[in-house]
Amino acid sequence: MATAVMTTLDPKSRAASRGMSDLAIRNLFIIPTILFLIVFNIFPLAYSLGYSFTDFRASTNAPANFVGLQNYRDLLNDPYIWNNFAVTAKYVIISVVGQVVVGFGTAMLLNRDIPFKGLITTLLLLPMMLSMAVVGLFWKLLYDPSWGVINWALGLGKFEWLGDPRMALYAVAITDIWMWAPFVMLLSLAGLSAVPKHLYEAAAIDRAGPFYTFFRITLPLVAPILMIAIIFRTMEAFKTFDLAYVLSTQPSTEVIAIRLYKMAFQEWQTGRSCALAYIVLIMVLAITNIYVKYLNKVKER
Amino acid sequence: MRMSLTSILAGISLALACGTSVHAQDKQLTIFWAEWDPSNYLQELGNLYEKETGVKIVVETTPWADFQTKAFAEFNAHGNAYDLVVGDSQWLGAASEGGHYVDLTDFVKEHNVLDKMAEATVKYYAEYPGGSGKYWAIPTEGDAVGWSYRKDWFEDPKEKEAFKAKYGYELDVPKTFKELTDIAEFFHRPDENRYGIAIYTQNQYDGLAMGVENALFSYGAELGDYATYKVDGIVNSDKAVAALENYRKLYEFTPPGWTNAFFVENNQAITEGLAAMSMNYFAFFPSLLNESTNPNAKNTGFFANPAGPDGDQFAALGGQGISIVSYSDNKEEAMKFLEWFIRDDTQQKWAELGGYTCNKAVLESEAFQNATPYNKAFYETMFKVKDFWAVPEYAELLQQFNQRIYPFVVNGQGTAKEALDALAGDWEATFKKYGRVQ
Numbered sequence: 001m002a003t004a005v006m007t008t009l010d011p012k013s014r015a016a017s018r019g020m021s022d023l024a025i026r027n028l029f030i031i032p033t034i035l036f037l038i039v040f041n042i043f044p045l046a047y048s049l050g051y052s053f054t055d056f057r058a059s060t061n062a063p064a065n066f067v068g069l070q071n072y073r074d075l076l077n078d079p080y081i082w083n084n085f086a087v088t089a090k091y092v093i094i095s096v097v098g099q100v101v102v103g104f105g106t107a108m109l110l111n112r113d114i115p116f117k118g119l120i121t122t123l124l125l126l127p128m129m130l131s132m133a134v135v136g137l138f139w140k141l142l143y144d145p146s147w148g149v150i151n152w153a154l155g156l157g158k159f160e161w162l163g164d165p166r167m168a169l170y171a172v173a174i175t176d177i178w179m180w181a182p183f184v185m186l187l188s189l190a191g192l193s194a195v196p197k198h199l200y201e202a203a204a205i206d207r208a209g210p211f212y213t214f215f216r217i218t219l220p221l222v223a224p225i226l227m228i229a230i231i232f233r234t235m236e237a238f239k240t241f242d243l244a245y246v247l248s249t250q251p252s253t254e255v256i257a258i259r260l261y262k263m264a265f266q267e268w269q270t271g272r273s274c275a276l277a278y279i280v281l282i283m284v285l286a287i288t289n290i291y292v293k294y295l296n297k298v299k300e301r
Numbered sequence: 302m303r304m305s306l307t308s309i310l311a312g313i314s315l316a317l318a319c320g321t322s323v324h325a326q327d328k329q330l331t332i333f334w335a336e337w338d339p340s341n342y343l344q345e346l347g348n349l350y351e352k353e354t355g356v357k358i359v360v361e362t363t364p365w366a367d368f369q370t371k372a373f374a375e376f377n378a379h380g381n382a383y384d385l386v387v388g389d390s391q392w393l394g395a396a397s398e399g400g401h402y403v404d405l406t407d408f409v410k411e412h413n414v415l416d417k418m419a420e421a422t423v424k425y426y427a428e429y430p431g432g433s434g435k436y437w438a439i440p441t442e443g444d445a446v447g448w449s450y451r452k453d454w455f456e457d458p459k460e461k462e463a464f465k466a467k468y469g470y471e472l473d474v475p476k477t478f479k480e481l482t483d484i485a486e487f488f489h490r491p492d493e494n495r496y497g498i499a500i501y502t503q504n505q506y507d508g509l510a511m512g513v514e515n516a517l518f519s520y521g522a523e524l525g526d527y528a529t530y531k532v533d534g535i536v537n538s539d540k541a542v543a544a545l546e547n548y549r550k551l552y553e554f555t556p557p558g559w560t561n562a563f564f565v566e567n568n569q570a571i572t573e574g575l576a577a578m579s580m581n582y583f584a585f586f587p588s589l590l591n592e593s594t595n596p597n598a599k600n601t602g603f604f605a606n607p608a609g610p611d612g613d614q615f616a617a618l619g620g621q622g623i624s625i626v627s628y629s630d631n632k633e634e635a636m637k638f639l640e641w642f643i644r645d646d647t648q649q650k651w652a653e654l655g656g657y658t659c660n661k662a663v664l665e666s667e668a669f670q671n672a673t674p675y676n677k678a679f680y681e682t683m684f685k686v687k688d689f690w691a692v693p694e695y696a697e698l699l700q701q702f703n704q705r706i707y708p709f710v711v712n713g714q715g716t717a718k719e720a721l722d723a724l725a726g727d728w729e730a731t732f733k734k735y736g737r738v739q
Contacts, residue, residue: 158558
């Protein structure tokens with residue numbers, strides 16, 4: 001079918017009148033894209049895989065020596081790296097669960113006839129339109145124990161949101177939830193408005209309770225689109241850098257992307273940081289795969 | 302069609318003609334530095350150079366957080382965007398071994414830089430490896446860590462009386478770390494929204510290390526032997542342990558949430574009236590005297606880093622030297638600029654503009670020492686400064702320092718001895734990895 005679309009070129013079109021064949025036009029569009037992908041994505045990816053087996057440092061002129069799996073071995077034996085992964089996992093869970101609960105909840109509230117619905121939805125979307133670094137700087141001020149507005153509003157005195165190592169990760173996650181729950185809300189809202197009304201009517205006739213209606217009608221029908229939101233947010237949360245970097249320097253908030261940044265661009269351990277980047281890549285791929293499998297299952301239902 | 306083609310060609314040739322003629326007139330040197338006031342002063346100095354020689358000087362800047370990354374990204378790509386770089390002292394190893402800096406040893410010897418500049422500044426801003434007699438930079442912005450304090454709090458007769466009653470001696474500018482700690486404790490009153498002291502705690506780069514060094518060096522301890530790379534028994538010596546314990550004690554008297562503090566936060570501690578004393582680089586003191594940026598400007602005083610229990614008195618070095626980038630297309634011109642820059646009259650102007658000169662004659666002059674309330678403390682400090690490792694792998698050493706020391710200082714985890722023992726182990730392993738020790 002695809003070829004059928006490709007091969008029919010309107011004989012009256014300008015391209016045809018210039019004597020360009022269908023194939024020429026197809027190539028004109030596709031080859032630059034593929035070249036771009038190869039030069040800027042695939043080539044660096046393959047090249048850095050090579051580096052990950054060397055002790056290469058970009059900051060020196062010393063030649064790179066092949067060290068085999070040494071980088072991977074050292075990284076996987078480093079308790080600090082494991083701590084970074086544990087912090088990242090904890091952060092992903094808190095932040096994504098928070099976003100789904102808040103985002104889906106807000107969508108449920110908005111999925112009815114209320115005045116100014118459009119305006120409210122637009123205003124709720126504002127946080128995710130801001131830059132991550134700017135949000136980080138704002139929230140750093142909001143969390144400040146001496147003059148921050150959060151402690152003042154909640155009457156918490158001098159509570160140290162970012163200073164307390166046990167609280168800092170939650171504080172970063174709360175900021176992330178504030179910023180990205182609207183994204184989940186938006187997708188959920190699209191899913192909710194697509195649920196056929198007659199199903200609810202049928203449920204009402206059968207005297208189904210609100211919980212039953214929610215778990216048997218609403219949730220299953222919104223699940224595929226909610227899963228897409230979760231996949232996006234999980235991948236993003238796994239790669240989080242800006243927010244955590246700007247907000248806090250506690251070891252308990254040093255997610256893997258921060259460690260990777262320091263290793264690559266402060267310490268210039270290019271070879272080792274390539275290896276770490278590959279470990280992260282494999283993990284993200286694995287997690288995404290599980291999600292996608294689950295998503296397909298949900299869709300089949 | 303023909304018309305438009307001719308006009309386009311004419312336009313292009315005109316542009317080319319202008320371009321080349323502009324190029325022939327304007328020789329330009331680009332200097333890369335971080336975004337702060339001294340860069341503006343250097344630009345002003347550069348404007349004077351342009352008036353004298355016709356060579357345009359452009360000082361390009363980037364925020365501090367980005368400075369190292371951007372400079373080394375350019376070096377690693379062998380880029381010619383910058384002719385000169387005013388680089389951090391720790392970069393010397395990486396930049397010289399990496400071939401990014403031009404060797405200035407002959408220049409330094411020919412122009413007597415060693416006699417002209419304060420000894421410690423040449424040692425730390427220019428020489429690598431330490432003691433080798435090879436030079437890679439010209440000391441430019443001298444800097445070290447000093448202290449600012451609230452004069453009005455210190456001079457309040459009621460406070461003086463209460464202090465004497467509690468500690469048995471007069472409340473005055475601290476001369477020792479013990480006095481510093483006592484005063485911090487004395488002024489620490491969370492219920493009055495007043496705190497004792499502001500110190501560096503940021504662990505993203507060298508903030509925490511600079512802060513701890515102030516205690517460590519004044520306690521007579523060292524980070525290691527910079528010639529033999531021996532660290533065990535030095536960085537975890539009894540003196541070092543005592544110094545780190547003292548730093549942890551000071552942390553207890555900081556304002557709430559002081560877990561990510563570096564130069565910006567420490568100046569805020571004074572401008573917001575939070576702390577009685579605050580550690581900071583001298584380069585950040587001018588804004589504390591400016592009433593538009595510091596409402597307490599009139600009541601702000603300054604002192605040098607106090608001595609340790611055995612009378613040793615040192616401070617952590619900040620500041621930078623200027624180096625010529627190997628990949629520059631204008632190395633000759635850059636050399637000429639450096640020749641002009643080290644002249645005594647230029648250094649005098651540099652100081653007048655607000656730059657922290659390292660020129661001995663200027664530093665020792667009465668005029669300089671009385672120019673601001675902190676210049677005298679600066680002068681005293683610049684002759685007793687010490688610095689972090691300058692080896693190419695310094696950033697790894699910093700990272701290990703942060704990983705081991707931060708949990709103890711800020712979160713009170715473990716003991717000072719445990720933290721420093723672990724650090725000595727990490728550093729030893731790193732030096733082994735790079736073949737510096739067997």
